[in-house]
Amino acid sequence: MKKTVMVIGYGNDLRSDDGVGQSIANEIASWHLSSVQSLAVHQLTPDLAAALANTDLAIFVDACLPVDGYDVQIQALLPDCDVDGSVHTSNPRSLLALTQALYGNCPTAWLVTIPGINFEVGDRLSRIAEMGKAVALVKIIQILDKVRNCWVDIRASA
Numbered sequence: 001m002k003k004t005v006m007v008i009g010y011g012n013d014l015r016s017d018d019g020v021g022q023s024i025a026n027e028i029a030s031w032h033l034s035s036v037q038s039l040a041v042h043q044l045t046p047d048l049a050a051a052l053a054n055t056d057l058a059i060f061v062d063a064c065l066p067v068d069g070y071d072v073q074i075q076a077l078l079p080d081c082d083v084d085g086s087v088h089t090s091n092p093r094s095l096l097a098l099t100q101a102l103y104g105n106c107p108t109a110w111l112v113t114i115p116g117i118n119f120e121v122g123d124r125l126s127r128i129a130e131m132g133k134a135v136a137l138v139k140i141i142q143i144l145d146k147v148r149n150c151w152v153d154i155r156a157s158a
Contacts, residue, residue: 005144006051006107007038009061017116017129021061024114024136036144044090046098053103057147059110059140060092063129066115070128072135074143077109110143112136 009025011018022040029038037055041048044060052058060077079097090098092111099106114132116125125133 003056005036005057006055016118016122049099052099055107058107063116064113070115073113
């Protein structure tokens, strides 16, 4: 069985740093990695659940306001306890819960957040978001390498 990864970068690319998730997803898509699908979307919507149900690993990428410094944050995600009743937008945890409820499974998931300082109308990333983007890409590569090595180890021991 071939293992698959989905990277979903989301945010408004017309609101400066809010578009950093889409920018990262587009960059990863340009790498043409086998078994990695990369999507740049405005928002997380319920229709993504079908694709997530057939994915082994999901990496969600989004902008955030800096809270404690300007570090890129990575956190493991579990499905929300309740399925979000919203039919238009979602957060990663509620989208995972919807995927679980509809399809009986959901992928292992991570959330990568990149601090931004400019969320005004515009199409350019701030210097802070650009630096965060570079760090986030390295961290995503590390996740992909770690997962690929685990999958190789599992296949070799089978």
